[in-house]
Amino acid sequence: MAAIAPKIGTCSRYPGTAANTLAPQLNPNPTNPWLFCTAPMMDWTDRHCRFFLRLLTRRARLYTEMVHTGAVLHGDCARHLAFDPAEHPVALQLGGSDPQALARAAEIGAARGYDEINLNCGCPSDRVQEGRFGACLMAEPQRVAAAVAAMRAAGGVPVTVKCRIGIDDSEDYVFLRRFVETVAAAGCATFVVHARKAWLKGLSPKENREVPPLSYETVYRLKQEFPALTVVLNGGIRTLEQCEVHLRHVDGVMLGREAYENPQLLAHVDSRLFGDPQRPPARAETLARLQPYVERELARGVALQHIVRHLMGLYRGQPGGRAFRRSLAQHAHRPGAGWGVIQGALAEANASSNTAAFAE
Numbered sequence: 001m002a003a004i005a006p007k008i009g010t011c012s013r014y015p016g017t018a019a020n021t022l023a024p025q026l027n028p029n030p031t032n033p034w035l036f037c038t039a040p041m042m043d044w045t046d047r048h049c050r051f052f053l054r055l056l057t058r059r060a061r062l063y064t065e066m067v068h069t070g071a072v073l074h075g076d077c078a079r080h081l082a083f084d085p086a087e088h089p090v091a092l093q094l095g096g097s098d099p100q101a102l103a104r105a106a107e108i109g110a111a112r113g114y115d116e117i118n119l120n121c122g123c124p125s126d127r128v129q130e131g132r133f134g135a136c137l138m139a140e141p142q143r144v145a146a147a148v149a150a151m152r153a154a155g156g157v158p159v160t161v162k163c164r165i166g167i168d169d170s171e172d173y174v175f176l177r178r179f180v181e182t183v184a185a186a187g188c189a190t191f192v193v194h195a196r197k198a199w200l201k202g203l204s205p206k207e208n209r210e211v212p213p214l215s216y217e218t219v220y221r222l223k224q225e226f227p228a229l230t231v232v233l234n235g236g237i238r239t240l241e242q243c244e245v246h247l248r249h250v251d252g253v254m255l256g257r258e259a260y261e262n263p264q265l266l267a268h269v270d271s272r273l274f275g276d277p278q279r280p281p282a283r284a285e286t287l288a289r290l291q292p293y294v295e296r297e298l299a300r301g302v303a304l305q306h307i308v309r310h311l312m313g314l315y316r317g318q319p320g321g322r323a324f325r326r327s328l329a330q331h332a333h334r335p336g337a338g339w340g341v342i343q344g345a346l347a348e349a350n351a352s353s354n355t356a357a358f359a360e
């Protein structure tokens with residue numbers, strides 16, 4: 001594959017710089033598979049969560065939690081990689097650093113039907129650092145390039161990378177450019193970039209999602225210098241208005257915490273960002289469409305609480321929302337808990353709000 005050379009000549013537009021100095025250049029492209037993505041989140045974006053999110057948006061690209069190659073190759077692979085066909089398009093995120101192990105895991109993921117294999121180069125946790133993967137891989141672009149090349153050869157689906165804009169005291173931008181250039185030359189055409197550095201010492205993973213400052217300009221600049229790449233911006237995005245602003249500069253956006261904590265936002269993605277004519281689904285409609293899934297999973301022995309925990313944000317900010325959450329938290333873990341728990345939570349919310357909000 002030909003080397004991907006950055007358009008270095010455009011650098012002079014960024015003399016250390018503010019976002020609004022960057023001229024808007026793109027129009028959102030509704031045929032771009034990465035236009036709107038939900039983020040990989042450990043313990044959050046499991047298969048129940050993804051099924052629920054898919055009821056809210058047909059178009060978003062959904063990412064799994066990170067799955068380590070060891071779990072795929074030596075663990076309960078069927079459990080770790082299970083997903084429902086309704087989840088498509090769905091990407092499997094892998095964690096690991098050994099190119100051959102990553103290639104075998106990518107092959108298995110692709111054979112199981114995932115639409116994309118994503119390599120985690122952004123997680124800063126201590127455990128991940130001990131395994132020398134996640135964000136510390138940004139210091140080893142050649143290793144990541146070798147992994148990407150092996151994964152592409154093995155899997156036959158797009159291999160993408162999720163990274164930060166840098167680690168620790170890496171030189172700003174030059175470090176990111178070198179990483180992207182090296183990995184792109186191995187055939188990675190899509191980069192999801194969390195627009196803050198990872199500080200590998202002294203911060204918890206949670207702090208590493210909040211403390212290092214966001215620099216959206218750095219990600220915009222990456223797109224300008226590598227126009228042939230698909231660049232997806234992640235980090236701190238809370239509204240669809242903000243998505244629209246970013247989509248003037250990059251190809252796609254990825255939302256993590258806001259998508260999870262306020263999932264009704266996703267109900268508006270298809271119409272607003274993709275131009276789909278359908279009306280956004282109302283909350284109660286989404287729950288009604290979830291019922292057959294819940295009953296099927298209960299019949300397979302899944303405990304209700306494993307599904308219900310992902311619904312807590314659905315009525316966030318709505319009258320009765322607190323009563324809804326409280327009722328679910330009180331009843332979902334009880335033995336024998338079934339769909340009636342969700343109906344009960346809706347009834348309690350209605351009673352507490354005394355409005356028609358829960359008909360919506």
Ligand SMILES: Cc1cc2nc3c(=O)[nH]c(=O)nc-3n(C[C@H](O)[C@H](O)[C@H](O)COP(=O)(O)O)c2cc1C
Pocket residue numbers: 039040041042043044065066093120122123162194209234235236237254255256257258
């Ligand atoms: C609970 C939680 C778990 C996460 N797990 C992962 C993960 O497994 N892989 C990954 O690449 N990023 C992970 N992240 C980071 C998110 O994918 C995302 O990059 C980060 O939250 C910033 O986006 P946001 O501001 O939209 O939430 C996690 C974030 C959270 C909140």
